[in-house]
Amino acid sequence: MNRTARRLPRRTLAWQVALYGLLILLALVYVYPFLVQLATSLKTEADAAADPVSLVPNPLTWAAYGRLFLRSDFPVWFANSAVVTVLVTTGRVFFDSLAGYALARLRFRGRGVVYAALVAVMAVPTVVLLIPKFLVINQLGIYDSYAGMVLPLLVDAAGVFIMKNFFESIPASVEEQARIDGAGTFRIFWSVVLPMARPALVTIVILSFQGSWNELSHFIVAAQSPELTTLTKGVASLASGQLSQGSQYPIKLAAAAIMTIPVAVVFFVFQRRIMNTSEGAVKE
Amino acid sequence: MSVLASPRDAMPRRAGSPRGIRHGEALAGWLFTLPVLLILGVFLLVPVLMALWVSFSDWSGRGSPLSSGVGFVGLDNYAAVTTGGGLAERDFGIAMRNNAWYVLLVVPLQTGLALFLAVLVNRAVLRGRGVFRTAFYFPSVTSSVAITVLWLFLFSTSGVVNAILARVGIAGPNWFNDPSGVLHNLLGALGVRSGPEALTQHGFLGVSWWDWLAGPSVAMSAFVVMAIFTTSGTFMLLFIAGLQNIGPDIDEAAMMDGANAWQRFWRITLPQLRPTLFTVLTLGLIGCWQVFDQIYTGTQGGPGKTTLTPAYLSYRSAFLSQDWGQGAAIAFILFVIIVLLTILQRWILRERPDVRRRPRRGPRKLTGGNGPGVVEAGAGGPAGGPASEPSAKEDAR
Numbered sequence: 001m002n003r004t005a006r007r008l009p010r011r012t013l014a015w016q017v018a019l020y021g022l023l024i025l026l027a028l029v030y031v032y033p034f035l036v037q038l039a040t041s042l043k044t045e046a047d048a049a050a051d052p053v054s055l056v057p058n059p060l061t062w063a064a065y066g067r068l069f070l071r072s073d074f075p076v077w078f079a080n081s082a083v084v085t086v087l088v089t090t091g092r093v094f095f096d097s098l099a100g101y102a103l104a105r106l107r108f109r110g111r112g113v114v115y116a117a118l119v120a121v122m123a124v125p126t127v128v129l130l131i132p133k134f135l136v137i138n139q140l141g142i143y144d145s146y147a148g149m150v151l152p153l154l155v156d157a158a159g160v161f162i163m164k165n166f167f168e169s170i171p172a173s174v175e176e177q178a179r180i181d182g183a184g185t186f187r188i189f190w191s192v193v194l195p196m197a198r199p200a201l202v203t204i205v206i207l208s209f210q211g212s213w214n215e216l217s218h219f220i221v222a223a224q225s226p227e228l229t230t231l232t233k234g235v236a237s238l239a240s241g242q243l244s245q246g247s248q249y250p251i252k253l254a255a256a257a258i259m260t261i262p263v264a265v266v267f268f269v270f271q272r273r274i275m276n277t278s279e280g281a282v283k284e
Numbered sequence: 285m286s287v288l289a290s291p292r293d294a295m296p297r298r299a300g301s302p303r304g305i306r307h308g309e310a311l312a313g314w315l316f317t318l319p320v321l322l323i324l325g326v327f328l329l330v331p332v333l334m335a336l337w338v339s340f341s342d343w344s345g346r347g348s349p350l351s352s353g354v355g356f357v358g359l360d361n362y363a364a365v366t367t368g369g370g371l372a373e374r375d376f377g378i379a380m381r382n383n384a385w386y387v388l389l390v391v392p393l394q395t396g397l398a399l400f401l402a403v404l405v406n407r408a409v410l411r412g413r414g415v416f417r418t419a420f421y422f423p424s425v426t427s428s429v430a431i432t433v434l435w436l437f438l439f440s441t442s443g444v445v446n447a448i449l450a451r452v453g454i455a456g457p458n459w460f461n462d463p464s465g466v467l468h469n470l471l472g473a474l475g476v477r478s479g480p481e482a483l484t485q486h487g488f489l490g491v492s493w494w495d496w497l498a499g500p501s502v503a504m505s506a507f508v509v510m511a512i513f514t515t516s517g518t519f520m521l522l523f524i525a526g527l528q529n530i531g532p533d534i535d536e537a538a539m540m541d542g543a544n545a546w547q548r549f550w551r552i553t554l555p556q557l558r559p560t561l562f563t564v565l566t567l568g569l570i571g572c573w574q575v576f577d578q579i580y581t582g583t584q585g586g587p588g589k590t591t592l593t594p595a596y597l598s599y600r601s602a603f604l605s606q607d608w609g610q611g612a613a614i615a616f617i618l619f620v621i622i623v624l625l626t627i628l629q630r631w632i633l634r635e636r637p638d639v640r641r642r643p644r645r646g647p648r649k650l651t652g653g654n655g656p657g658v659v660e661a662g663a664g665g666p667a668g669g670p671a672s673e674p675s676a677k678e679d680a681r
């Protein structure tokens with residue numbers, strides 16, 4: 001806490017300089033790849049191959065972006081990702097908080113079982129579910145449809161836990177008051193509790209947005225038609241060279257860059273809250 | 285991160301008899317949890333059971349796996365990938381080999397780097413912290429597909445990494461097209477080009493011991509670097525949270541006693557970070573056995589199957605080769621591996637009794653003769669203020 005550089009002796013000052021030097025160097029290593037990504041997306045293919053290290057496109061060209069948006073399925077992929085992300089995020093915010101509230105506040109027989117089941121569910125690794133999910137989606141007749149892409153992602157056990165923990169942290173007195181005034185359970189949840197839960201809801205929004213925007217494996221097993229391809233799937237197919245002959249790095253990196261932008265925006269807007277999720281989503 | 289939301293804190297039991305005003309609660313409780321239960325049940329529980337059946341069946345991918353034409357074949361699918369002696373077993377062995385090396389390298393390196401970054405960032409003054417945290421964490425929020433595409437470029441033959449290597453006079457390998465094992469290459473440099481017969485003639489899962497010891501291929505090494513790059517930020521955040529939960533007084537007491545920064549880190553800070561360390565190692569281990577997106581996007585298992593992982597092999601067997609039973613069997617073997625490793629790790633880290641973990645509060649024991657400051661710090665009070673003054677004066681002289 002009291003580590004301000006002012007009153008420190010010279011030897012410690014040298015350490016501070018070394019510390020910041022090291023931190024800056026490491027930060028550059030972490031940031032440089034993304035700068036390369038942006039720079040290369042604005043290069044010509046010849047320039048990208050000749051001087052991959054340079055961060056200055058010479059000549060600068062928007063051709064890769066033009067190609068992506070005007071002469072490829074990229075806009076369709078982007079739209080699909082956007083639709084799925086909005087639906088999934090909305091669903092998770094609503095259903096996770098609903099269930100979290102019930103587990104935190106409502107007393108009902110079987111609550112312990114529900115809780116235990118959720119803990120068990122969180123332990124199942126997602127990769128194991130690839131084949132199983134396909135089997136059920138296929139069986140239900142929603143393969144290759146938005147329903148198959150969205151429904152299975154609509155709730156997540158982790159989000160329920162975050163909401164449950166949050167609701168347990170706020171005092172019950174306000175709800176008691178509303179209950180005495182004759183409000184029903186859903187009414188109390190919707191107009192009294194939920195508005196108070198904004199910090200936790202923001203956490204769910206961030207996690208869901210990031211999770212569904214970046215999701216790949218579920219969409220691989222849930223759909224196959226080109227009209228239902230999401231960004232992750234589309235860009236993955238780009239990477240294995242389905243759009244073009246040759247390496248075409250500027251186009252691929254432009255696609256990757258655009259794909260990164262929405263998550264980056266959310267990240268920078270909600271930065272402080274993302275960083276604090278590990279410390280608990282609770283804000284009084 | 286949410287995994288941290290500990291399942292330990294049990295349901296708060298409220299005392300008191302149910303009041304009339306709460307009569308609809310049971311119904312509401314079930315209605316509120318119904319959507320979650322329904323969706324998780326239909327898309328998680330049922331699928332797992334169905335896949336379990338498929339792993340014991342000869343379903344070929346046509347029609348429903350529950351139809352009457354599908355036969356029960358017992359453990360045949362599991363046998364085919366573990367003892368069959370055929371291509372399926374060899375592929376599974378190779379995938380296990382690849383992933384084992386991946387885990388062996390990624391888990392310690394990402395944990396070490398994350399801890400290192402956390403300690404550095406935590407030492408920075410408040411304003412700098414945010415900037416550095418952002419820089420280190422950013423790779424973690426971006427999509428694995430986008431990062432893989434970027435990696436394919438960075439590690440391409442004429443890519444950034446090789447260009448930088450060339451500047452220091454090293455001819456970089458053809459990263460994602462190089463199937464040679466790193467350890468084999470090292471041995472090759474020493475003149476050992478083929479293994480002893482004891483290793484080449486015998487093996488496990490259809491892969492000879494010599495090939496098990498090949499190390500990760502050069503292509504896989506690029507994925508190892510990528511995994512460390514993308515996950516160290518997440519784990520750094522966990523470590524920073526852990527570091528901030530540690531009170532400064534013990535550390536300062538040790539400082540008064542003349543323990544240097546290195547000793548303080550290993551003897552004081554690290555033992556207190558044990559719970560966080562456990563979380564990070566477990567999450568890392570679980571994540572590392574699930575490598576899929578990168579392989580699907582980047583190499584599809586190549587070159588020479590050296591980036592094949594069980595997760596990708598499971599997908600490939602089912603969806604591309606239509607060997608659904610084997611695909612499901614591999615998925616369940618993977619599931620068991622992940623569960624076992626998690627249990628094992630929990631057991632290892634809990635081995636020592638809690639009593640010994642408690643930080644010793646007696647700096648008096650560490651060393652002596654440092655003046656009145658020691659007593660102050662030993663008392664456990666807010667040692668920072670009065671205790672740090674003498675040393676500051678001392679240095680100023």
